[in-house]
Amino acid sequence: MKRFSKIWPSVVVLAVVVGLWWLAVLLTHSVIFPTPGKVVLGTLELARDGTLWEHIGASLFRVGAGFLLAVLFAIPLGLWMGWVHGAYVTLNPLFQILRPISPIAWIPIAILWFGVGNASPIYLIFIASVFPMIVQTTSGVHTIEKRYLRAAENFGVTRKKLFLQVVFPAALPQIIVGMRIGLGVAWLVVVAAEMIALRSGLGYLIMDSRNAGNRYELVVAGMIIIGLIGLLLDGIMRLLEGMKNVRWRYVH
C-alpha cells in the first residue's frame, strides 16, 4: 500500500500523457501518426511473429558485449590513474579530449575499421561507456578520505590487502555510479548505431518500419520498448547500489 502511494503520481502522469496523445491523434485525423491502441496492436504483431525478440536480443547482445569490454578496460585503468599520480597527469588530458566527442561522430570510423557487422556497434558502445567509467573510477580513488588511508598505514598492511580492503571498496560506490552512467549511454548509442547499417536490433526496427511503408505504429512501438528496456537496465544497476558494502556512501 505504501509502495502504491509512492508510484501513483507517476502512473497518473503516464495515463494523462497517453490520453492526450490519443486525443491529439483523433482530433487531428492524422492518417500516419498512430494512436496508442495501434501501437499496442503493432507491438503484439511483432511479438507474435518473433521479430521483436530477435531485435531486442540483438541490441542487448551488442550493449552487453561493448559494455563488458568497457568495464574490463575502464575499472583497472581508472584505479591505476587514481592511485598513481603520474598515470593520471599523463593520461587524463587524452581522455578529457576524447570524452566530449559524441559516439555518433565515431560512426564513419567504426564502419571503416569494423565494417557493418556487430563489431561496429560494439565498438561504439565501448567508446561511449568507457570514459564515464574511467572518470568516475579515478575520482572514486581520489576522494578516498585520508583518515582511512592513514588507518591502513597505521596497521602496516600488505599492498594487496591495502588494495582489496581499502582502495577498491572505498572507490566502489563511485565505480557503480560510473557503471550506471556507462550502461545508460551504451543503450542510447546502440540504437543510434543500429539505425545506420545493420539488419537487426531495435534501431534497425525503427528505421526499417518507416522505410518499408510508413509503419509508424511500429516506429513508436520500437521507441517505447527502448525506453522500457532502458528503465529496466537502470533498475538492475540500482540493485548494485543497494549492496550493503557500498550503501555507506549513499545513505548520508
Place this chain on the structure above:
Amino acid sequence: MFIKTKIQVEAVSKGFANDDGLLAVVDDLDFKVGDGEFVAVVGPSGCGKTTLMNIIAGFLAPDSGAVKIDGVPRSAPNRNGVLITQQGSVFPWLTVRENLLFGLPDAIPNREALAQEYAELVGLKGFENNYPHELSGGMLKRAEIARALVVKPEILYMDEPFSALDALMSLRMQNELLRILAKERHTVMLITHDVEEAIHLADRILVLSPRPARIQASFDVPFAHPRRVSNPEAQALRVAILKELGVELV
C-alpha cells in the same frame, strides 16, 4: 619505583609555511612517557596538539628533534602504536568483524577467535556482522578501540577520541576505556581539551602553551581509580589546570 621510558620526545620542533613565512606550531618540545603510563596533553584549541600527536605517532616528520619509542627513533607509523581520532577511521565498507581482522596478518593463528574476543571485550557481541552505518556513534567508537587493541599495540594514541560524542556518551566511553585498560595495560597518550576527562583518565597531565606549543606545566594525578572528579582534591587540580590555561574560576 623505576619506570622504563616508552615514548621519548626530544627537542621536537615543527612549523608550517604560510603567507608570512614559517609558522612555528611545535617548538622545542621535550617530555617522556613511561611504560604503561597514561599521559594526557591539554591545551587551548589550535595550539598544535594534533600536529604533536601526528609527529609522535609517526605520520608527520618533525623539522628537528626526534621521537624515540623504546629508545629507537621512529620515522613511520606502525601497529605497535595505534592512533584513534575524533572523526574515527573504522572502514564503512567492512563489517565490524572485518574491521577487527583488518590489522591482523593472515599468518596469525586463530585471528577469527581473537577478533571475536575483542568484539566482546568492548561490548559489541552480536554486532560483528553489522556495517558501521548501522551502528550508533558510541558503538562505532567501541569498534575503533577494539580494532586498535586486537593487534596488541603497546601504545594507544588518542586524539580527542570522544569529542564527537555527546557528553553522556563521552563519559560512558571514558569508563569503558578505564575498564579495558584495567584488563590490559597499555601506554596511552591522550590529547584533549577537556580537563575533566584528563583528570578522570590520566596518571599525568601536561599543559601546553598557546602556539607554538611548549610544555607550560605538568601535573601528577595521584588519585586511585575509580575516580570522582567531583571530590575536592580533584576539583582543586581542575582549578589549577584551568588557571594554567588562562581560565580563572571564581
